[in-house]
Amino acid sequence: MYTSNFIVLTAFFLFFLNTAPAAQDQEENFKWQDASKELDALAFSQSFIDSVKNYHLGVKPGRSSRKSGKSPWGKETLIYEVQWGPMKAGFMILTAEPDPASGNIRLGMKMISNNFVSSIYRIRDYSITWVDAKEFYPIFFEQHTREKKFRKDEYLIYDNEKERIIIGRATNRKNEITEIEAPPFTHNFVSVLYYARTMDLNVGDSFSINMYTRPRVQPMRMRVRKEERVNAGGKRYRSLMVEPTLTGDGERFNKNDQMTVWISQDDEYRVPVMARSKLKVGSITARLVQVIRTE
Numbered sequence: 001m002y003t004s005n006f007i008v009l010t011a012f013f014l015f016f017l018n019t020a021p022a023a024q025d026q027e028e029n030f031k032w033q034d035a036s037k038e039l040d041a042l043a044f045s046q047s048f049i050d051s052v053k054n055y056h057l058g059v060k061p062g063r064s065s066r067k068s069g070k071s072p073w074g075k076e077t078l079i080y081e082v083q084w085g086p087m088k089a090g091f092m093i094l095t096a097e098p099d100p101a102s103g104n105i106r107l108g109m110k111m112i113s114n115n116f117v118s119s120i121y122r123i124r125d126y127s128i129t130w131v132d133a134k135e136f137y138p139i140f141f142e143q144h145t146r147e148k149k150f151r152k153d154e155y156l157i158y159d160n161e162k163e164r165i166i167i168g169r170a171t172n173r174k175n176e177i178t179e180i181e182a183p184p185f186t187h188n189f190v191s192v193l194y195y196a197r198t199m200d201l202n203v204g205d206s207f208s209i210n211m212y213t214r215p216r217v218q219p220m221r222m223r224v225r226k227e228e229r230v231n232a233g234g235k236r237y238r239s240l241m242v243e244p245t246l247t248g249d250g251e252r253f254n255k256n257d258q259m260t261v262w263i264s265q266d267d268e269y270r271v272p273v274m275a276r277s278k279l280k281v282g283s284i285t286a287r288l289v290q291v292i293r294t295e
Contacts, residue, residue, distance in 0.1 A: 032079065032091040035112040039126040042144035044155065046101065049140060056157055056166045070133065071098045071105045072198065073269055077292040080275075082111075085282035090114045090123065092286045094272075096194065104130045104139060109190045123147050129190045136195045137185040156212065160184040165212060182217045186210045192244075196222065197263065197270040201240055203227055213246065221245045230262045232273040232288040237264040239273055269293075 053059045073096045080092040095108040106128065113123035124146040130139045138158050145152040150172065157166040165182040169175070187195060187209055195209065205224040210217055225241045239262040258278040264271045275286045 030114045032093070032112055035091075035124065036093055036110055039110050039112070039124055039144070042126050042146075042153075043128060044142050044153075049142075049155075052155060052168060053140070053157060057159060071096050073194075073293070075294045076269075077290075078271065078288060079290040079292075080286040081289050082284065082286045084117075084284050087116075088114060089117050089284070094193075098133070099130060102130065102139075103133060105133050105136075106130055107190050107194055121148050127188075127190050129188055131191050131194065135185070136191065136198055138188055138191040141188050141190070156188065158182070158186065165217070180212075180216065182212060183210050186212055186217050187220075188212055192220065193261070193272060196242065196261075197272070201242070201263070203240065211246075219247045221247065227265070228262065230264075230273050233290060237262070237271075237273045238266050239264050 050059075075097040076095065078094040080094070082089045082092055090111070090113040093108075093110040093112070095106075095110075097106055098104075099106045107130075109125075109127045111123055111125040113121065117123070126144045127142070129141040131137060132139060137160070138156075140158065141156040143152070143154045145154075152169065152171045154167065154169045159166060163182060163184060165180050165186065167178045167180070169178070188211065192209055192211055199207075201224050203224055203226055206222065208219045208221050211220045221244070223243045223245070225243055228239055228241050230237050230239045242261045242263055244259050244261065260276045261272050262274040264273050271288065271291065273288045277284045
């Protein structure tokens, strides 16, 4: 199985290299804004979120009496160009905005393949999580996956009081509701990135965070390796190189993955300016190209 996958990845990567000119021509006609709007339609409605919370937790919908949470990043959109080796592959879009209805912060991550990659394997993924505006731990998470012919819509309800996560999952194969034990304030792969942005980090620091990565909760260890200058979006950022590592294996991430994130130290926003994941064949890099922020 692993040998077969390696051969397929190798062939796929070589095919990319040999078709670079055609890929660049198709890229000129690609608009990430249109694909982003397409993903907005996948998000669960507030009425649906209220109904599943009421069903699982007995929490009835209603406007929060809390003061509206203030996002330390304002209303923010970060756009990254994603490359596989030397090839442009698509975009990653991160969003953060206060949610007046709940007094929390709504975070989003969109993964979008460009025209060329979509002609082989189309990707339209949208993950959203609501986090506490003060402590930044997740309260609710949803993920909408559209990859080639595979479809998945999933929600996670974080029940910190009973130390559990309730998971509702619907795919084009089956529907299921499960429950797993989880320590209080367990994170997901979107919230953990923003949580790291709230921390005052220094070279040599290391810490662990509990993170759910299907099918279980496991510690993710973060190490701050060194300070580097990173070029992104026409700017040069003074950044900390952070290496997250899982202690076990998950559905999409495992302990052998080599991941690195560079977090800017130039201002209070601590923007992730670049992320890289090494594969058996090549690597995937997401580099910041645009920042849109309103206070």
